[in-house]
Amino acid sequence: MDTFLRDAVTTVVTLSLNELIVLSHGKHLRSSTGIFQEKDTTNKPSEKKTGSGVELLAKSNLPIATLNEIKLNNELKKLIDIYIETMEELQNTGTIETLLATINQQIAKNKEQDKVIQEHNSSTLVLKNLKTKLTDFKSEAEEKLLKASETLNILKSDWRIISKVNELEYELVKKWEHTRFTQAVVVGEKEEENLEKMYAKFVAKTNTEQRVIFDFEAFSRRQFDKYSDMIEMWKKKYSTELSKLLINIKEKENKIKEVNKTYKKHYEIFCKRKMFIKEYMEQKAEQNRLYQLQMLRIQSAVKIQAWWRGLMVRRCLGPFRKKTKKNKKGKKSK
Structure with missing residues (x-):
């Protein structure tokens, strides 16, 4: 290798x-x-x-x-x-x-486990996105908490310094130290109260955002179930429509077969009638030819007869001969 x-x-x-x-x-x-x-x-x-x-x-x-x-x-x-x-x-x-x-x-x-792995991969992607969002939010919250802790430490150190200064000055001026000490205590308490309120607000925000994250997960699951149901419904609808289309196609095919059968029958009838018409037209053409031939013969015979009669008349042949004079004289004597 x-x-x-x-x-x-x-x-x-x-x-x-x-x-x-x-x-x-x-x-x-x-x-x-x-x-x-x-x-x-x-x-x-x-x-x-x-x-x-x-x-x-x-x-x-x-x-x-x-x-x-x-x-x-x-x-x-x-x-x-x-x-x-x-x-x-x-x-x-x-x-x-x-x-x-x-x-x-x-x-x-x-x-069968490939489907489960695919679903798991999609859920892991969603979880990764949510984790990134959570980490970003946690980092921001931690930074804010660190800032708040730093301010608290600064205030505590200031308070200690003030208390030490007050203890040193207590011997010289008791009244001034007492008033100063009370003022420092009041200020420190107010700042501590404000910081506690800020801390409580940050805790409430984190809780609300966690609730929002859980609600978002529930909503995404509901949407996934909804879309899966819709997909199944469309699959069923597609199968029913496909079965209907197949039935219609079969009906159309049966109709086409019947039409082809009728077409074949009519085509056979058409061929028979075409042959009959062809034979009839041939007979009519033959009859017309014979009729024309007969008419030609009659016309030629009439022309021959007319020519012959004219010839007989011109040449005094047959019944058109000229009568003799003897016959005329006899008639006169009578």
Whole structure:
């Protein structure tokens, strides 16, 4: 195994270890009550002795959220142990066979747990943002408290100096010391009262901001549940509309099939009628041709007859011969 690959694997393993540690700390911060930590510490020896701590937790009377968090904590600890073993193996032998074996074993088991890890990552991001806000606010409050403590210390030191001066001057002027001492006491008490009021205000502000943070977490959880319900509702609506569309598509396909059948029938009828029309037109054309031929024959015969009659008339042939004179004379004698 090359040094470059070894360094890359070590960096990946260290980063994953840091992320797992951050996830475990974020999970501990997420639990608002102390039930989770107590149950987690009590379940450690049971896992070592029996090896079925998850089953015992499932049989216990804890709520589902705490059981899921305990399971996640145990898995994170196992992963941390595996990564530590791989780090040791990398340092000793330079191979990652144990890591690959455990990954191949866990791939088949952790299909359903990926969803839980994604939700956990989103919650850790929200918690990180809230932690940053809390740390900023705590730093500001601590700075203010430090300033207030410094002012208190300054006032106390001033008060001590004044008291010492008053004690030294008490011997010379008792009345002036008495009045001065009383004035200093009154001023110190007023300043202490003001500082106590300021401290009480800071405490009240911190409490109110913590309440706001808890309310914001509850609101974000409610919004998450609401949006998840909306997503499920839209999924159901999408499935119903998709089923309706599929039914409509099937109906349209059936209609298209029926139309194709009717089209085929009409096309067959059209082809038959087209053939009939073609034959009829051929017959009509033949009849028209014969009629024209007949008319041509009649016209030619009429023309021949007219020509022949004219010829007979001009040449005095046949019945158009000229009569003889004998016949005329006989007629006259009669």
